[in-house]
Amino acid sequence: MNPAQIVEAVLFASDSPLRPEEISRADESLNEDSVEAALHQLRILYDESERAIQVVEVAEGYQIVTRAEFAPYLERFDSVPRPSRLSGPALETLAIIAYRQPIGRLEVEYIRGVSSAGVIRTLLDRELIEIVGRAEGLGRPLLYGTTRHFLEHFGFRTLDDLPRPEELPVILREPVSILPDEDDEQGGSDPDPSQEEMTLEAG
């Protein structure tokens, strides 16, 4: 049994992504480094032998999944379980929580402009978000953050896979208005809400 085989067996038998240190529990001969090396070997093997499955890095771990180009074949089968897609409000709420975590419900609602208790409950139920603490101050409101399952659902390795706030295009913002010292070109009296307030703070 070589490490790549053991890693393959463990990944194959798991129903969720596994971190290298988790995989290494399968045998004393393994450690995090040897698992990483075996994973690398396995990825190359799958690629070179043109397999329909591949090893992907997701949710801080590794998982075997089918290659995207086989989706049309698989969608024909009732026996192939498909994850359900999230609604617009759910995606919007997740977007805010992902960038602003830890964040309370009232702040989410202010950013969205609509009440969000129901959608937050749905996201909690689906384990896409979790309660990560309580804020200080009045009533100590609950704070929410994204889960590992959130990463898995969207195929992200870590939260860093999301673009940083400054990388997000803001369509409404005119290029000139980004620079505060060019205010005058916008026509004098135009207010320029302070730039630092406009960007999301990743957290």
Added chain:
Amino acid sequence: MNPAQIVEAVLFASDSPLRPEEISRADESLNEDSVEAALHQLRILYDESERAIQVVEVAEGYQIVTRAEFAPYLERFDSVPRPSRLSGPALETLAIIAYRQPIGRLEVEYIRGVSSAGVIRTLLDRELIEIVGRAEGLGRPLLYGTTRHFLEHFGFRTLDDLPRPEELPVILREPVSILPDEDDEQGGSDPDPSQEEMTLEAG
């Protein structure tokens, strides 16, 4: 996409074994014979490349499983104890149950302000709490209390050893009722904790 790749993808993603005629539904180019040939090809490929997985034929059709000789690794993977810590919600719930036992889920949820079924299950799973009885009244809800294992793990001889200093919230220190309206102002009306939502006049 060759037939062996399609068959591999379908077998991998299906949640039940599939017969060749079922597999052939994946693509018009396939039929029972070409699927059989592809299955044969796949079995040889897995054997020759010494994979940890194999294609097996069971009563209901074909499926991909890990080879028997890897079972010890998987068992070990499952059984190697993972040291773990209780999450914030689990700690809070355990504290409430420890001090207010026997206590039902709804009462825990009322105190915590959030649904607690999942975290109670975790604590049951860890044998830190157990079902100790049922309450009287509607639905006879289950009541939870801490286990011997709880006492052993945290180093208490009996529950009387739990510290109850002044700074402990009254709700945990004393067996006060959590039902909010048992004082005279309410004129002996039925307990109705939801009234804070609906009270007509601000206090």
Added chain:
Amino acid sequence: MTSTLVQPGGDRDGILVVDLERFQGPLDLLLHLIRQQDIDIFDIPISRITQQFLKAIQGVAPENLDHAGEFLEMAATLIRIKAQMLLPRYGEEVDDDPRAELVRRLLEYEQIREVVGILSAAEADRARRFIRGYVPPRPRASGRDQPLESTWEEVFAAALEVRLPDPRDPTHRVTTREVAMEDKITLILSTLESVTRVEFRRLLDPLLGTMHGVMTFLATLELGRRRALRMRQASPFAELWIYRRDPSDDPWPDDAWPDAPGPDGPTNHQPDDPGGIQAQSPTEPQETLQ
């Protein structure tokens, strides 16, 4: 500088006819109006946008629109900004512009919409990669066999943090639901079960915020439409009275309620609720409304 777009279905004022159901909320609608007309976000013509916003939400029955209260609240905000714009401005400071906070929120919301696009694309891509369908059940290590690293100190620290929401503490009011008109209808109907008339103002809880007030008013109008109650106002800005409308009752009785409101009257809005705790709807996260 802006050419007003007249879309199919647009009326002769050039005001866009929009399908409100498409929008996630008032900010989404505002962004749409701004984007459609190529408006400079830093110089929003508040008067025009307000008019268009009101036109867009006008005539939509509240029960047909999610978040009707929030749309109305935004309309109120726009009208307030419009009024403030008419006031003489002292200096040209950013803070002086009544539109500044709205602009900030719009830009922030625009970024969120960008992120939604990214998440949506990532989700679609991920959905094309299938995980293993069948994983045979294997014996799982019992939780008890996992070494537990948590200490009593941690449990005790959590115990010290436990806070019971006290319903009589006005600084610690718990709201468990989003503002739903259905709740307000229940509130009004249950109030009118114990009394035959009530001042509208008494239905409002100043601690619950504008949205609850708007919803309560919408609920009143809706019940009026359903002929479940009557409204009476002696003169503009006078107290609005709401009367129970029940064919078996004298519609205008001299009830003692306005003179002697008992604490156990209107608060018992769910007299049939059996369990007390159940009424709290504990499956929902509770937070304090500030």
